[in-house]
Amino acid sequence: MQLPKSFYESRRLTTLVENYTSYTMDEVAMHVFETHKIAQQVHLQFNTPVLASMLQGKKIMHLRDKQSFDFLPGESLILPANELMRIDFPEAKTDNATRCLAMEISEERIARVVQRMNEQMQRTDGREWNLMDYNFHFTNDGGIYQILQRLVYLFTENHPSKELFVTNMVQELIIRILQANSRKAYSAQSKSLASTHKLAYVIEYIKENIQRPISNEELAAKAYMSTSNFYKVFKNEMGCSPVEFINQERITKATQLLQNPDFNLTEVFMACGFTNRSYFNRVFKRTKNSTPKAYRDRFMAL
Known part of the structure; x- marks a missing residue:
């Protein structure tokens, strides 16, 4: 993700560890660390819910009731x-900073969006949308990535309608995160939920026939x-089309398989249900920002 020129023009570097530049609006704030x-063991805490998104470098996160993990x-x-x-910063350098975006969103703003989702986006199993599982760690999909990029631009832009633009983008961000949370939960629990949840049954079927x-x-x-109703329901609750979800499962x-040297690249893409090598390469690079060969080479070098 690229930071706009306006960010570098406005930021002041006052400390080498977790120096931050902040932009605030009603019920939402953005910080670049x-x-x-x-x-x-750098400590950081916010008094509102926060979306943290890594921009550059690597952090090692230590959270309550959660095993430490690379960010x-x-x-x-x-x-x-x-x-x-x-937080640990194992790779930060003077000329190669570790950068992270932190988006604070008030619980009241989140609650209003969730209420609107329950009014207009009913779930297949009758459950209501709720606040997302906290300490939810995920890879940004294309939609979330584009929203975050747009929000960075909007917060640093001097535009008279900036607050209105940000309000709309934050609403979409909350919806897409809740959908990503639903997608991850269904995928992780598809086997146990398959007998009682339609989408879980479908996801388990996808996994078994990938x-x-x-x-x-x-x-x-x-x-x-x-077919038309299924497509609408699936995208409404999962935040992506069935084909996009299938491709995500195939790339996973x-x-x-790429971590196992016993499989050559042809065997890998065929075992994952891709019909040709070039399409596999395109989907893999779009998802992982790396070719399959480069991914394997990097893993084998570890």
Whole structure:
């Protein structure tokens, strides 16, 4: 993610560890944190819920009731109000700062968006949308990435309608994060939920048949829905189309197989249900920002 020129023009570097530049509006604030030297056990806490998204470099996060983990570019983390973070910066340098975006959003703003979702975006199992699982760590999909890039631009721009633009983008961001949370929960629990939840059953079916072509018509039949209604319901709750979800599952499996030197690249893409090598390469690079070969080479070098 690129920071605009206006950010560098406005920011002041006063400390080498977690130097921050802040932009505030009603019920929402954006902070860009920069660290220019290796540091350990740096404490950080916000009094409102926050979306943290890595821009550059690497952090090691230590959270309450959660095993420590690497926090890398392209990944985000949802934290509740008053959650104490303990952070290590193993790679920060003077000429290569570790950078992270922190977006504070008031609980009142989130609650209003959730209420609107429950009024207009009913879920298939009758459950209501709720505040996302906190300490939710995920890889940004294309939609979330574009929103964050746009918000960085809007917050640093001097425009008379800036607050209105930000309000609309934050609403979309909350919706997409809740959908990503739903997608991850269904995927992780598809086997145990398959007997009681239509979408979980469909997702488990996708996983069991990932090595072959799967059509929307086939999935709709499994859900006992028309194809058009199934597509609408799936995208409404999961935040992506069935084809996009299938490709995500295939890339997840591909990353696992690429870590095994016993599989050559042809065997990998065929085992994941891709029909040709070039399409596999395009989807993999779009998802992982790396070619399959480069991903394997980097993993083998570790």
